[in-house]
Amino acid sequence: MLFSSVEFMFVFLPATIAGYAVFARLFSVRSATVWLIAASLFFYAYWDAALLTLLLGSIVFNFVCGKRLFTERSRALLWAGLCFNVGLLAYFKYAGFFVENVESALGVEIANLDIVLPLAISFFTFQQIAYLADVYQGKAVEPDFFSYVLFVSFFPQLISGPIVHHSEMMPQFANNERRWMRRDLIVPALGFLVMGLYKKVVLADGVAPIADQVFDASITGVPSMTDAWIGTLAYTFQIYFDFSAYSDMAIGIALLFGIRLPLNFNSPYRAVNIIDFWRRWHMTLSRFIRDYIYIPLGGSRKGGAKRYANLLIAMLIGGLWHGAGWTFIVWGGLHGVYLIANHLFRRIYPVREKQAAWSAWTGRVLTLLAVMIAWVFFRSDDFSSASRMLQGMFGMVTGEPVLSGTRTIFWVGLLLVVVWFLPNSWQVFHRFNPVLVDRSAAASLTDYRAVPASAIGSKAILVPLGLAMAVVSILVIIDRGSDTQRFIYMIF
Numbered sequence: 001m002l003f004s005s006v007e008f009m010f011v012f013l014p015a016t017i018a019g020y021a022v023f024a025r026l027f028s029v030r031s032a033t034v035w036l037i038a039a040s041l042f043f044y045a046y047w048d049a050a051l052l053t054l055l056l057g058s059i060v061f062n063f064v065c066g067k068r069l070f071t072e073r074s075r076a077l078l079w080a081g082l083c084f085n086v087g088l089l090a091y092f093k094y095a096g097f098f099v100e101n102v103e104s105a106l107g108v109e110i111a112n113l114d115i116v117l118p119l120a121i122s123f124f125t126f127q128q129i130a131y132l133a134d135v136y137q138g139k140a141v142e143p144d145f146f147s148y149v150l151f152v153s154f155f156p157q158l159i160s161g162p163i164v165h166h167s168e169m170m171p172q173f174a175n176n177e178r179r180w181m182r183r184d185l186i187v188p189a190l191g192f193l194v195m196g197l198y199k200k201v202v203l204a205d206g207v208a209p210i211a212d213q214v215f216d217a218s219i220t221g222v223p224s225m226t227d228a229w230i231g232t233l234a235y236t237f238q239i240y241f242d243f244s245a246y247s248d249m250a251i252g253i254a255l256l257f258g259i260r261l262p263l264n265f266n267s268p269y270r271a272v273n274i275i276d277f278w279r280r281w282h283m284t285l286s287r288f289i290r291d292y293i294y295i296p297l298g299g300s301r302k303g304g305a306k307r308y309a310n311l312l313i314a315m316l317i318g319g320l321w322h323g324a325g326w327t328f329i330v331w332g333g334l335h336g337v338y339l340i341a342n343h344l345f346r347r348i349y350p351v352r353e354k355q356a357a358w359s360a361w362t363g364r365v366l367t368l369l370a371v372m373i374a375w376v377f378f379r380s381d382d383f384s385s386a387s388r389m390l391q392g393m394f395g396m397v398t399g400e401p402v403l404s405g406t407r408t409i410f411w412v413g414l415l416l417v418v419v420w421f422l423p424n425s426w427q428v429f430h431r432f433n434p435v436l437v438d439r440s441a442a443a444s445l446t447d448y449r450a451v452p453a454s455a456i457g458s459k460a461i462l463v464p465l466g467l468a469m470a471v472v473s474i475l476v477i478i479d480r481g482s483d484t485q486r487f488i489y490m491i492f
Contacts, residue, residue: 001046003249004200005484006477012043016155017256033146033173036257040155044119051118055153058088062128063148069135070142081132085125092118097324120159122321122492124152126288131166133292140166147173156253160246160489162264162284168436172259188434189255191466195425196248198469201476204241205485207415211235214402215379218388222399228392230403230412232372235379237415239488240269243282246487248425251435262436266426269371269419272355272363274338275346277371285321287438289314308343312336322378322492327386331378338370364420428462 001008016039024032045052065081068074096113103110131151134140143151143166151169152158214231217223223231247265254261268280278286297310312333319332355363373390380386392399426435477484 001043002484002486003246003253004197004473004477006481009197009474009477012039013253013256020257029175030146033150036155037146037149037153040150040153040158043155044153044158047119048116051116054088054118054121055124058085058124058128059149059152062132062152063145066132066135066140066148067142069132070140073136073138075136078132078136082129085129085132089121089125091115092121094320094324117491119490123161123163124158126285126321127152127163130163130288130292134166141170143170143174154254154259156250156259157261160243160250160487160492161282162247162250162262163288164262164284165287168262169259184432185255185258185434188429188432189252191429191462192248192252192255192425192434194252194466194470194473195428196245196250196252197473197477198245199241199248200245200487201473201480201484203415203418204238204245205476207234207241207411208238208485210403210408210412211238211379215385215389217400217402218385218392219381222388222397223392223402224399225392225395227402228389228399230408232376232379232389232393233412233416234408236269236368236372236375237412237419239375239378240419241415242488244424246489251425255434260434260436262438263426265424267419267424269368270364271367272360273367274335274342274370277367278335278339283438285318289318293317308340311339311343315339327377327380327382330383330386331374334374334377338374 001012003009016036019035019039020032023035041052041056044055061084062081065077065084068077069081092115096115099110099113131140147170150173151164151166154164154169157164211231211234214223214227215235217227222228244265250264251261262284264283266280266283268277271277271280294310294314297313298306299310300307313336315332315336316329317332319328319330319335322328322331373393376389376393377386380389388397391397
């Protein structure tokens with residue numbers, strides 16, 4: 001059941017909201033919490049009921065392990081919890097990849113593994129690893145069982161994030177004054193939901209066929225230089241609007257229940273360097289990698305060489321988190337190399353307080369180009385396809401035309417204008433304080449300060465625009481029916 005599906009928009013979500021309103025208003029917040037848990041578990045089971053046992057088992061184990069850690073700060077117990085969670089990921093997500101590579105190296109057949117990858121296992125596993133680590137370090141407050149179950153299973157963020165932190169969510173779940181959302185949150189809730197829906201069904205799914213056509217062609221041949229660049233740019237925008245859409249819809253849906261999620265996406269293609277990019281793209285994953293991988297490895301405390309090695313290791317793990325494949329590892333490694341180069345450049349040329357416009361735009365263009373090259377590996381099925389795409393992009397081989405017409409170029413160019421010049425959802429609705437923001441990370445964002453309301457438009461413009469976007473999105477959803485595409489990050 002996708003956020004952008006008919007059954008979710010017109011059946012599940014209204015029913016869940018109605019049930020929550022009845023329980024919260026007539027009974028108690030606790031009963032409303034139980035209702036949300038039941039709805040969230042149903043949402044997960046709708047994808048594959050058999051895997052619900054795995055999710056519940058993971059929740060119960062980590063809750064019990066965390067409860068023991070509150071009374072007994074045992075390093076062995078912590079490692080047992082970490083091994084359990086990493087073991088789940090290793091088996092379900094990486095066992096097949098490992099066996100396949102061993103078979104290829106040895107030239108023998110070891111086993112025929114047919115393991116179904118549980119939906120969202122990467123997200124709820126990382127979330128619980130962070131919880132256990134914080135409990136061990138004395139940074140967590142002991143939750144009740146129902147709050148913990150909702151913390152892990154809350155359906156707006158369960159499938160594709162954000163990776164929420166217990167300190168952000170537990171106080172909201174435990175707030176006995178929360179009977180229903182504040183009226184001033186209705187506007188941003190519906191605004192985020194509509195903008196996210198439009199980004200998904202119109203923009204992301206609209207540009208997807210262009211990217212698919214070019215990357216499919218690279219399986220057997222080399223696309224022309226123009227087509228290779230357009231196809232890569234199309235995928236660059238597809239994953240941007242797809243992930244931005246899910247992040248927006250998750251925020252909007254959570255607000256309908258009076259819950260604020262952390263900001264997870266802040267115009268990453270406006271980044272002026274790779275460091276800036278990773279402060280904007282999948283911000284909660286970046287936070288996890290920083291706090292629970294990079295810093296425990298030693299961070300920057302042990303000198304430059306060790307710092308850069310830790311940075312590379314952290315990004316390689318981040319790449320592997322996205323998928324069990326060498327192309328994902330290369331994608332993560334490339335970003336690790338980018339970050340190292342960025343830090344070395346900063347040592348030679350320290351960041352100025354005020355950056356000239358031409359310098360900022362030069363950095364923005366170069367950063368986008370570097371990100372696009374990395375996306376080639378992320379999107380390609382294997383190294384051969386990625387190699388053919390890069391050969392086409394850089395004119396190493398005279399490729400064959402794949403795309404036709406100027407409409408494609410216009411469509412891709414229009415999306416570039418959108419990502420570079422139009423305000424994002426956060427900038428439109430910032431005054432409502434709809435999200436949780438890591439101020440320490442956000443303070444250094446080059447254009448973090450919200451766009452003034454006058455630059456965005458008045459309610460007289462936003463309301464009819466929002467209604468138009470909602471109508472268009474709903475018509476597209478109805479027209480596509482069961483052909484609605486998954487969000488890209490759901491496969492991770």
